[in-house]
Amino acid sequence: MLNEQNLFLIFLSAFLVNNILLIKFLGLCSFFGISSDIKASVGMGLAVIFVMVMACSVSWVVYHYILAPFHLEFLRTLTFILTIASLVQFEEIFIRKKAPALYKSLGIYLPLITTNCAILGVAFLGIDYKLTFIQNLLYSFGASCGYCLSILLFAGIREKLSTAPIPENLKGIPIAFITASLMSLAFLGFKGLFKL
Amino acid sequence: MKRLIDFKNFTKGIWKENPVLYLMLGLCPLLAISGSVSDSIGMGIAFTFVLVCSNIIISLIRRFVPAHVRIPVFIVIIATFVTITDYSVAAFSPQLHKNLGVFLPLIVVNCIVLGRAEAFASKNNVINSFLDGLGMGIGFTIIIVFMAVIREGIGNGTIMGRPVFPENYKPFLFMILPPGAFLVIGFLIALKNTIKGRRKC
Amino acid sequence: MKRKEIIGGIIVLFLVTSLCGFLLAEVYKATSPKIEKQKRLEEEKLNKEIFPEGEKFEKVKKGDVEYFVVYDKKKRKIGRIYTIKSLGYGGYIYLKVGIDNNFKIKGVKILQHNETPGLGAKITEDKFLNQFKNIGIENLYLKKDNPKGKIDSITGATISSRAVVNGIRKLMEKIKNEKID
Numbered sequence: 001m002l003n004e005q006n007l008f009l010i011f012l013s014a015f016l017v018n019n020i021l022l023i024k025f026l027g028l029c030s031f032f033g034i035s036s037d038i039k040a041s042v043g044m045g046l047a048v049i050f051v052m053v054m055a056c057s058v059s060w061v062v063y064h065y066i067l068a069p070f071h072l073e074f075l076r077t078l079t080f081i082l083t084i085a086s087l088v089q090f091e092e093i094f095i096r097k098k099a100p101a102l103y104k105s106l107g108i109y110l111p112l113i114t115t116n117c118a119i120l121g122v123a124f125l126g127i128d129y130k131l132t133f134i135q136n137l138l139y140s141f142g143a144s145c146g147y148c149l150s151i152l153l154f155a156g157i158r159e160k161l162s163t164a165p166i167p168e169n170l171k172g173i174p175i176a177f178i179t180a181s182l183m184s185l186a187f188l189g190f191k192g193l194f195k196l
Numbered sequence: 197m198k199r200l201i202d203f204k205n206f207t208k209g210i211w212k213e214n215p216v217l218y219l220m221l222g223l224c225p226l227l228a229i230s231g232s233v234s235d236s237i238g239m240g241i242a243f244t245f246v247l248v249c250s251n252i253i254i255s256l257i258r259r260f261v262p263a264h265v266r267i268p269v270f271i272v273i274i275a276t277f278v279t280i281t282d283y284s285v286a287a288f289s290p291q292l293h294k295n296l297g298v299f300l301p302l303i304v305v306n307c308i309v310l311g312r313a314e315a316f317a318s319k320n321n322v323i324n325s326f327l328d329g330l331g332m333g334i335g336f337t338i339i340i341v342f343m344a345v346i347r348e349g350i351g352n353g354t355i356m357g358r359p360v361f362p363e364n365y366k367p368f369l370f371m372i373l374p375p376g377a378f379l380v381i382g383f384l385i386a387l388k389n390t391i392k393g394r395r396k397c
Numbered sequence: 398m399k400r401k402e403i404i405g406g407i408i409v410l411f412l413v414t415s416l417c418g419f420l421l422a423e424v425y426k427a428t429s430p431k432i433e434k435q436k437r438l439e440e441e442k443l444n445k446e447i448f449p450e451g452e453k454f455e456k457v458k459k460g461d462v463e464y465f466v467v468y469d470k471k472k473r474k475i476g477r478i479y480t481i482k483s484l485g486y487g488g489y490i491y492l493k494v495g496i497d498n499n500f501k502i503k504g505v506k507i508l509q510h511n512e513t514p515g516l517g518a519k520i521t522e523d524k525f526l527n528q529f530k531n532i533g534i535e536n537l538y539l540k541k542d543n544p545k546g547k548i549d550s551i552t553g554a555t556i557s558s559r560a561v562v563n564g565i566r567k568l569m570e571k572i573k574n575e576k577i578d
Contacts (some may be wrong), residue, residue: 013488023374029307066539074283074425075418077301078275085271104261115305117224124298169389170382173220177382184376191487257413269413276417280424287428290435303569352514369515 007138009132014142017191020118022184025120031151032176041155043110045148049141050111051091052122055084057142059123067165068089080123088114118147153183205316205324209331216339217388221307225299227341227377233356235335236344238292239299242281244333246303250274251317251329256317269315271304276302308332343380347371435567444478447495447504451475467495479572483564486556487511494529494565502537502575505565510557516558518556518575525551525558529565534573537566 020026030044059080081103088111095103113119122143126136157179166175215221223241225322229239250273261269282300286293293300303309312332345355351371353361370376409472443453444465451467465478476497482489488511495503507521519525526546538546539562550558 018488023214025224025228025374025377026302028227029221032220044342050291074279074421074429077279077282077304078272078414078417078421081271081275081304082268085268115307115310117305120305121224121298121302124301129200136200169386170392174382174386174389177378178387181375184373184378185370188373188375261409262402262406264402265410268410272410272414272417276421279421282433283424283428287431287435290432290439367515369513372514 010135011138011142013027014147015149016140016187019146019150019187019190020122020143021147022180022187024121024169026121027116027147030112030116031154038152038155038159041151045151046130048116048118048147049115049144051084051088052119052144053137053140054091055087055119056123056126057133057137058087059083060131060136063127064133076124076127084119084123098105118143149184150187151165154180157183177183200321201323201327203327204326205320206331206377209328209335210335210338214335214339215308215311215332216336217385218313219308219382221311222336223381224302225306226336226343227374227381228299230340230343230380231347231351231372231379232295232349233344235292235295236340238285238289239296240333240337240340242300243306243336244330246274246277246281247309247312247327247333248329249277250309250313251325252322252367253277254313254317255320255322255325256334260379261318266318267310269349270310274309274313275304285327285352308336318354338386340349343377343384346380347376351376431503438577443493443506443508444495447478447493447506448476448514454478458565463535469519474498480508481564481568483560483567485510485512485560486517486554487513490557490560492561492564494568496569496572499533500569501531502529502565503531505561507561512554516551517554519554520557520561525549534566534569537562537569 014020018024021028021031027048062079062083062189063073067075067079068150084086092103092111122140129139131139158176161175161179172177201236209215214220216223216226225239229235235386250270253273254270257269281303282293285296285300312328316328330364348371349355349360350368351363351373353359353367359365371380431524441454444467445451448454448467450469452470453472454465457464457466466474467476467478469475475573476495478493478495480493481493482491484490490510490512491508493506493508494546495502495505505526507526510518510520512518512520532547536545536547539545539548539550541550541555541561542559542562546562548558548562
């Protein structure tokens with residue numbers, strides 16, 4: 001869908017207009033689990049950016065240089081998920097050794113990300129939209145930043161909500177969803193941005 | 197003492213431990229697909245198929261898989277069934293395949309599937325695993341179709357493409373769009389809380 | 398002890414993966430002919446809807462443009478079908494447009510879009526698309542954009558409507574000099 005030459009447009013679209021969390025519904029499970037605490041959300045958001053850009057780039061290379069030339073496209077799902085899982089493992093070991101401080105803040109979220117549908121989803125979309133390597137790189141970067149933005153906004157709102165008077169049955173998860181609904185509505189307003 | 201065939205494993209997936217309402221799993225496809233009743237039914241069936249098949253296979257080989265490779269092995273098995281489902285749907289119903297889009301292959305990272313494999317199928321016999329998968333799958337399907345009926349009905353005035361309101365009904369577009377999805381599931385969970393609360397009294 | 402476990406684990410993983418890979422290859426072999434056929438049928442159906450009198454649709458590639466040349470049952474060329482994309486409100490709109498020998502539009506079909514449901518999404522409706530039949534390039538504007546225009550935009554979806562109109566007009570301007578023989 002996005003074959004636009006303008007790379008900035010790709011980033012902007014992934015970041016705001018077609019925000020993967022609030023508009024495309026990717027990455028929801030960890031979203032609702034993590035976002036009740038701002039510090040945790042920052043950690044998760046940064047981890048997602050780190051993993052997603054790498055995972056999507058590697059997956060793109062694997063698809064176009066290994067799967068496609070041998071007509072093995074049907075192994076896409078299998079190879080992508082294994083690639084992502086192994087990449088996350090390596091990244092965890094690498095960060096633990098080289099940047100222990102970073103590991104302390106990101107550490108627990110890294111393995112969690114393997115089952116985050118956002119990573120696999122964006123990797124697939126990069127192929128489905130027929131993006132070039134650079135376009136894919138920007139798309140995954142924009143998408144992960146969009147995820148980070150949404151999760152931060154959400155955490156901020158939820159922290160405020162925890163002290164607000166809310167009816168018993170709406171407390172916790174339901175009010176979180178209703179909040180997400182309003183945020184999603186706000187992000188829908190970005191749709192006309194293409195015409196700028 | 198674990199029984200050989202315990203039907204409770206089937207019924208718990210539908211209400212008591214409904215994967216969506218209680219375990220809060222599998223949200224992505226739920227919200228994305230519930231805009232259309234026919235797509236939701238398709239998604240529910242595909243999902244249940246993957247869940248049941250992977251539960252059965254994982255339960256069959258559970259004694260042969262060493263603990264430290266079990267997650268990769270589960271993922272490989274689940275991914276295989278997901279791909280089989282993906283291509284089968286593409287072959288028999290290209291329209292459904294187009295509508296489900298990326299969410300069909302995403303079943304592989306669906307927390308419900310991996311979660312049941314890890315929590316149940318790897319520790320129980322085949323028949324109970326089959327029942328567990330079936331129950332969870334049907335529980336998921338019930339919720340997604342229920343949501344779709346609300347969203348498509350109010351948001352588009354139709355159910356499965358057939359109009360359900362009189363001619364001059366103005367569809368409440370919001371329901372079909374992403375914010376509507378969040379709103380409906382929020383109120384559904386609030387409803388579940390209310391029902392659960394009443395039972396306690 | 399630990400090493401044996403690890404090797405045992407890797408062997409199991411390898412076995413399972415190979416088995417699954419083999420299984421997938423079989424499923425792929427079984428389903429891919431059907432999937433290909435579906436794609437072809439879908440494309441033929443759309444082509445036939447645009448040019449009902451067309452009997453044969455031949456795919457041609459000139460430079461970087463791909464299009465179908467349409468032949469009727471007497472083997473005469475009666476027109477061409479192009480697939481184009483145009484930037485709409487929510488992203489690109491992909492559509493097919495048929496152009497007859499008089500350089501007028503024979504029909505338009507929307508293939509894919511990301512417009513707002515209930516508003517911009519109405520560009521797929523016959524009510525909007527039928528307006529394009531028999532329109533030439535000189536009238537190919539929205540009524541509100543140009544006095545010579547003959548296309549009514551959809552209420553509340555001007556940008557989507559305009560995207561379709563302008564996209565087709567750009568195509569026709571581009572191929573104006575390669576008239577159909």
